[in-house]
Amino acid sequence: MQGGARSRTRTEGMNAGGKVPAGTGRTEAAPGKKARSLAALGYTKPRTYEELRAVLSSGTVHFPKRLRQVAIFLWQHPGDVALSTIVQVAEQAGVQPSTLVRFAKIFGYAGFSDLQELFKDHVKGSLPEGAAREGPGNDAAETGEHGHFLTGMVGASRASLARLDGDFDFGGFDTMVEQLAAAELIYVVGSKRAFPVATYISLTLSQQGVRNVLVDNVGSNAFDQVACIGKRDAVLAISFSPYNSITPDLVAVASQRQARIVTITDSTFSPLVELSDTWLEVVESDFAGFRSLAASLAVGMALVHGVAVRRSE
């Protein structure tokens, strides 16, 4: 995930040897000369949390008392390690902060912070919203870089879709289908990023024989269109942050005219929420600022299908 930008700030200029005042003439290049490092024992610094766990549990390394204490604590409380400061971890593990640093160095890390990154990444990954992202820093173009970006975009799409597995408001979804199916005419509204979703929904609705109006604001007549809406009609609005499009204004008009309002949006802060009879939260991940629409489209299709089925009953 944000590996690039993040670990850069962390690790650079951090090398332990670099602080020695010039003039001592110490050879600092040689790693693990004095301190017993695992590299000397044929190990390599674990790059992921799982690797670290494997090494810890392998039992091949025999630690002295305090360091063993540390190993056990890391094993049993990864969450605390990820979320606390070195002092807090030391306290809970019953050791000194410096012991933690030593422990990290034995494994070849620059320090505790370096080791902690592993835990943070792990926790982030096992969290529902683990998304694909990238810092703005690395825009250097390489032939393979385009492919890399495609991979990132696919990752963002996958993350968006995964979020639908977790907590999706199926109750709200069903209500929404009801209300849309009951409507005389469905107005589909969505601008900017939401416009592709709106067009696809409108198209598939039509293909299913469900009459609908795509409010596309061609000729700037969107407001006039919406001003014709009736009480028995419904608006399906799609809107994402930042909420600076005309969609909220259009929906406000429809709301005044007492049409049913159902909304797909990405947070409770959407101005559409308070105008809506029903709304669904669909959060899309982005990669380098390019947002996926995969989840919104999937939900949109599901709505269309639901309405079509309901109408045919």
Add this chain to the structure above:
Amino acid sequence: MQGGARSRTRTEGMNAGGKVPAGTGRTEAAPGKKARSLAALGYTKPRTYEELRAVLSSGTVHFPKRLRQVAIFLWQHPGDVALSTIVQVAEQAGVQPSTLVRFAKIFGYAGFSDLQELFKDHVKGSLPEGAAREGPGNDAAETGEHGHFLTGMVGASRASLARLDGDFDFGGFDTMVEQLAAAELIYVVGSKRAFPVATYISLTLSQQGVRNVLVDNVGSNAFDQVACIGKRDAVLAISFSPYNSITPDLVAVASQRQARIVTITDSTFSPLVELSDTWLEVVESDFAGFRSLAASLAVGMALVHGVAVRRSE
């Protein structure tokens, strides 16, 4: 949460997640008199993550632009907030660190760190702890009939994306980027199912500062638009089977006028293939006749990104 909303007849059945009991306790004396704090507005500093979420979603607080941005980010990425530093959070949310501090203070916290504690506690609490078992198989059967369709649609999207991992023509992709980047003006063409893809590509191109024309056939002037195309321009055409739209006809005109033609389509049988300088095959899966657009959009975004990068060199 939305309990505070005026007694409109339309407040039932809202709320996506069905989360958050709002249990704000007693009113604590307001410490700050200078900054506009919520305490002054009759609120008290939320003591748990759930309380904070409740306040955020209540909609009773109206934030200015940047602060709203913060609220949305906190809402959508609690994990990142818990695990990152203030600078990292600020970067990802697109605001200044100081804005985060200000935000925290409005709610009565001492600073960002204070607020962050809430997020840390929350994450800690929702962690299995001790275990690292990754269980992706959340097959809750409560999804009902409509939910089943959503699952199918998500599956189709995933399948489409997975196809990009396998055999994707990166060479053709790079050529395509070159040709689009070299063009004076890019015409984006796509009808029916391909139209959402075309609109999103056009939008993001514009956002990247790449001038382009979306040939949407409003006013039936698509042919006249294309008839103006020059030798140094390029057409980005998107077309899927059945190939019965006007896209091939439009592209044929552009081809005669010797513009570069690059195409995203779903088989070698597409009439666009023989008209194109370069083309990419992107196959979308469908579920119950509803086709995903996930892969096409991902490829489209990658193209836009590639062109933007190439142009900025």
Add this chain to the structure above:
DNA sequence: GCGCATTTCGAACATTATTTCCAATTTTCA
């Protein structure tokens, strides 16, 4: 029990993160 090697401790130090403050900007209201 003695001396050597290893481990641990804890305070001094270096680095990084957070907060504060003020000027610049935008918005609001008359």
Add this chain to the structure above:
DNA sequence: TGAAAATTGGAAATAATGTTCGAAATGCGC
């Protein structure tokens, strides 16, 4: 449209966190 208020960006100041290093303690073999 202009003045006042509110909001925001940015850098300096402050606080916190992490790291280093020498001295003390511990364990171990002889």
